[in-house]
Amino acid sequence: MNYIFLLIVGLLTMSATSYAQLSPAVQKVREYRMAHEHTIIQEFREFLTLPNLATDSINILRNAQFLIRMMQQRGIANVQLLRGTKSSAPPAVYGEVIVPGATRTLVLYAHYDGQPVNPSEWVEGSKPFAPILRTAALDKGGTTVEFPTGPTHFNPEYRIYARSASDDKAGVLAILEAYSGLRKSNITPTINIKFFFEGEEEYGSPNLGDILATHSALLQSDGWVICDGPVHQSGRKQVVCGVRGDVGMEITVYGPKRPLHSGHYGNWVPNPAQKLATLLAGMKDAHGTVLIDDFYTDATPFTQEERDAIRAIPHIEEQLQREFGIAKPDGAGKNLLELLNLPSLNINGLRSANVGTMVANVIPTQAIAALDLRLVLGNDWQRQIGKVKRHIEKMGYYVLDREPTDSERIQHSHIAKVRVASGYNAQRTPLRHPLAQSVVKAVQTSSEEPIVVVPTLGGSLPLYLFESILKTTTVTVPIANHDNNQHAENENIRLQNLWNGIETFAAIMSMQPR
Amino acid sequence: MNYIFLLIVGLLTMSATSYAQLSPAVQKVREYRMAHEHTIIQEFREFLTLPNLATDSINILRNAQFLIRMMQQRGIANVQLLRGTKSSAPPAVYGEVIVPGATRTLVLYAHYDGQPVNPSEWVEGSKPFAPILRTAALDKGGTTVEFPTGPTHFNPEYRIYARSASDDKAGVLAILEAYSGLRKSNITPTINIKFFFEGEEEYGSPNLGDILATHSALLQSDGWVICDGPVHQSGRKQVVCGVRGDVGMEITVYGPKRPLHSGHYGNWVPNPAQKLATLLAGMKDAHGTVLIDDFYTDATPFTQEERDAIRAIPHIEEQLQREFGIAKPDGAGKNLLELLNLPSLNINGLRSANVGTMVANVIPTQAIAALDLRLVLGNDWQRQIGKVKRHIEKMGYYVLDREPTDSERIQHSHIAKVRVASGYNAQRTPLRHPLAQSVVKAVQTSSEEPIVVVPTLGGSLPLYLFESILKTTTVTVPIANHDNNQHAENENIRLQNLWNGIETFAAIMSMQPR
DSSP states (O other): HEEEEEEHHHTTTTOOTTOOOOOOHHHHHHHHHHHHHHHHHHHHHHHHHHOOOOOOOOOOOOHHHHHHHHHHHHOEEEEEEEESSSSTSSOOOEEOOTTTOOOOOOEEEEEOOOOOGGGGOOOOOBBBBBBEEESSGGGGGGEEOOOOOOSSOOOOOOOEEEEETTTTTTHHHHHHHHHHHHHHHOOOOOOOOEEESSGGGGGGGHHHHHHHTTTTTTTSSOOOEOSSBBBBTTOEEEEEEBBBEEEEEEEEOOOSOOOHHHHHTTTTTTHHHHHHHHHTTBOOTTTSSSSSSTTTTTTTOOOOOHHHHHHSSOHHHHHHHHTTSSSOOSSSSSOOOHHHOOOEEEEEEEEEOOOOGGGOOOOSSSSEEEEEEEEEETHHHHHHHHHHHHHHHHTEEEESSSSOOOOHHOOOOOOOEEEEEBBBOOHHHHHHTTHHHHHHHHTTTTTTOOOEEEEESSOOOHHHHHHHHHOOEEEEEEBBBBSSOTTTOOOOHHHHHHHHHHHHHHHTTOOOOO | OHHHHHHHHHHTTOOSSTTOOOHHHHHHHHHHHHHHHHHHEEEEEETTOOOBBBHHHHHHHHHHHHHHHHHTTTOEEEEEEEOSSSSOOOEEEEEEEEEOOOOOOEEEEEEEOOOOOOGSOOOOTTTTEEEEEEEESSTTOOOOOOOSSSSOOOOOOOOOEOOOOOOOTTHHHHHHHHHHHHTTTTTTSEEEEEEEEEGGGGTTTTTHHHHHHHHTTTTOOOOOEEOSSSSOSSSSEEEEEEEBBEEEEEEEEESSSEEEEEHHHTTOOOOHHHHHHHHHHTTTTTSBOOOTTTTTOOOOOHHHHHHHHHHSSSSOHHHHHHHHTSSSSSSTOOHHHHHSSEEEEEEEEEEEOGGGGGGOOEEEEEEEEEEEEEOOOOEEEEHHHHHHHHHHHHHTTTEEOOOOHHHHHHOSSEEEEEEEEEEBBOEEOOTHHHHHHHHHHHHHHTTHHHHHHHESSSBBOHHHHHHHOOOOOEOOOBBBBBTTTTTTTTTTHHHHHHHHHHHHHHHHTTTOOO
C-alpha cells in the first residue's frame, strides 16, 4: 500500500500530505453529515422521485426547478437556468459562491438527467422512480427496509435503489451537501465555486457545447471538476484525468415485409435475425478483438507518465471476475486498464420479434442491434462510425439511413439501416497539469487510504467540449460504488459512498490555496 | 391450367367431375351465406373478442363455452367438453350429426386457441381482440371501415383483423356455417359428422394425445379432416396430405451477473449478445443451409407419386418474392416445395437488453434466441433437438437446462441454457389413400378452378397423434388467405376466403357416398 502510494506521490511531486490525515474541513463536514443524515436522505429521496429522462421535457424541467430550490436554500448566489440557442433542450442549472480573496475558480459539474428505464426489468416490487432502501446489494442478499421517519444514523452499508441514485444525482447531492457542510460549520471555501448541473448528459449532451458557448463569460474558471462515475473497484477514491469518447449506433437488417409463418416459409425466406447474427459475429473474434479494418489504428498509446500511473493502480481483475461471474475475460490477455485505452465495440441490445412467453413461430420482419463505440485519444467519432459502416458494406450490405423502399428490397438481398446518434471524442488532461495535481492533493486529504490516480476512465463524458469551447481543462472525481448498476436496472448508491463523496467535495472546496 | 389440373386428376384417378361445376349443395350453401352475411359476421366478431391463449385458463374456457352455444344453436347433438386426465388443460369441444344410412364418419377438426399476442406490435389504434374491418390488406392500403349495423352484402375483398381471425377461428366458423347452410337449405349430409375443436394447438397440443386416448370410442371414424392454415398462394383451394413436425427451443447465453457499464468494462467483459450472434451465425451458411452435423440425414425423400404431385403445383416463387420484398431466397436454388420437405431451423426471436428509445450503454447480462425446428417425415423431434444441443456443445458451450450457478459461471467461459418445448413429428397420408381421394374429389366440387394437392404443408399440426393413438388418418383442408399474418401481429382473414371455406366444408359434408 505504502509502496503504491509513494509511487503516486512521487509521480505527482506531492510530499507534505499524509494520506492518513483527514483535513479539519473534512472532519467538520463529517460531523455535520452525521448529525443530518435523515434530512439529507429525505431531500435526496424527493429528488429521486422525479423522472429524469432528458427527452421527457416536462419532467426534466421539474428536476431543474427542484435543483434551483436546493441551491437557493443553501444560499448559493446567482442561481439560474442556462440555456443555449435551443430553448426546448434541457437547461443546465447554474449557481455560484464567490469568496473574497480567492485566487482560483473551479466549476463543479454533475448531471441531473438519467439513463432510460425499462421498469419491467427492475426487481419485482420496485420502480425506478420510487426509491427503496435495502440493507445491502441485491445480489448480496440485501432486503428492503423502511426509510426511517425521524432523525437516525444509517448503517453506511445500506443502499438506495432508484434510477440516477448514483448516476448522477448522487454527484449533484454530494457537491451541494459538501457546500452545506462547510457553510453550516462556518468554514469559508478557499476557492470560488461555480456549480453547473447538466440535464442531458445521458442523451449524449447534444446542446452542451451550445450552452457553454452562450455563457462562456459566466463560466470563466481555472478548470472544471466533474463528479460522475464510480470510485475504483478496490473501494478507494480516485481522480480521473481522462475519459473515453462514445457514439451509439443502431443497425436494422430486413427480412420479409410482413412476419411469415416459419413453417410455411422456413428454409426459403431469409431470416433477418440469422443475417444480423452473421453480421455481428463477423465484427469480433473469439477474444473480443474487433475485426473491422483499421479499427484500432487511430488510437494514441499511453505516455510514459501514464504507463507509470497505470502500474501504480491496484489490480482488481480477479476480484471482478468473481464478482461478475466471468471465467475468461476478453482482450487476449491484456489487463483491464490497458484495454480501456483501446476503442471498443459493444452490443448494447438485440431485438427481433419476441422470445419467452410471447414467442411466436414466425420469420421476423427485421432484427435490430444497438451498439456503442467507445473512443480513445486519437479517435474521431465520425471516422470510427465510418469504419463500421464500411465493414457492413464489405459484408455485402446495401447501407441506408432510412427504411428501404419496396424496389430496394427486391434489388438487394442484404439491406442494413444504420442510424447514428450524436457522439463525441475522448479527452485527457496530462497528469502533471496543475489542476490535476491540486485536485489529487485535495482529494487525498479526504481519504485515510491512498487514492488512485487514473489516466483515463473507461466511461465517457463530453469533456472535449470544455477544451474546445472554453479552452479550459477538466479532472473527474467519481464517488459512486463500482457495483452500482448504473445505466441498467436496479441502479443504486451505497450510503458510505454518498457520505465519502460529500467529504471529497468538501476537500476540493477547501483545497490548499496555491 | 387445364394441363396442370389434368395431371392432378390423372394422378388421383378421378374422372367424372368437371372442376368448373359447383355441386348443387355448394350452390345452395352459397345462397344461404349471401342471405346471412351480416349475422355470420356478427357471431364471428363476438367469437374473436374472446382472448384465446391456451394458457389463459379462464378466457380459453369462455371460448369453449361460446362454442358449445354455437353448436347447440345449430342443432348439433351430443355437444360436450372433452377432457383428458388433466382437468386444468383446455378442453376440446365435441359435437356430432349422425345421419341415418350414412356409411362414413369423418371428424372435422379446427382449433379455437390462438398464438400469443404482443398488442404493442399491432398497427396503431388496433387491438388483437377488438376485431376491425378493413377494405383490403394493410400493406395494400386497406383502410378501416365500420362494421355494418344491419343486413348487408360485404365486399368480399374486405378483411377482418384480429388474433385468430384466420388461425383458426375461421376454420371453426367455416365448419359450423357449412353445416348451418346445409341444414337451413334442407340438405342432409352424406356422412356422419363429428366436430372436434381443440383448445391448445398453438401451445403445442400437450394434452391432445391424452384427450384422444380418453375418448377413443367416441371419436371412432373413417378419418379426420383438419381445417387449418392457408390456401395455396395462387389463391386456389388446396388439399394437404401431410404436415411438418415442430419443436421450439430457447437458447440463453450469459454475460456478467449484473448489467455493466459498457464504458468501464467494454473490451474486457465478454458480451453475451456477441457470443449469441457467433453461436447462431455458425448454425447456417449464407444460403440458409443448416451446418449442424447430420441435420438433414433422417429426412425421408418424397415418393415418386409425391414428386409428380409437386410438379403439378403452380410455381409462385416470383410472386412471393415481390410480395415479401425478397431479393434472393434461401435454399441454394431449390424451390419452395422441395425445401418444405427438409427440416428447418428458424430464429423466431432475439432479445438482449434493449434497443430503440430504451437502449442503455450496457454490457447485457444475457442474450436469448428463440428457435423453432420444423421436422419432416423421418425426423424424430427429440433426436433433432439432440443434434442442435450437440452442436452447441461442439462450439465450446457448457449446456444446462437451468440457470448457471456462480461456481459454474466462474468455471466455464461459455454457458448456454437450452430449454425445449414439447414437440411432435411430421405426418403424411399417402396421396392414394381413400380418404385423400374422397376429400380431393369433394373439395373440387366447391371450386371453379383446379384445386392444388400438396403432399406436405410447411406448417405443423400434431397429426401424428391421430395415427398413433386412433389408428386413423388425416387430410388437411386449409381455407385462409396466404397473406393472413397468422402467428404475428395484424392477423386477418379475407372475407372471400371465409365464404369459400364455408363452401369447401359444405362440399365435404355432402361428398359422394362411396
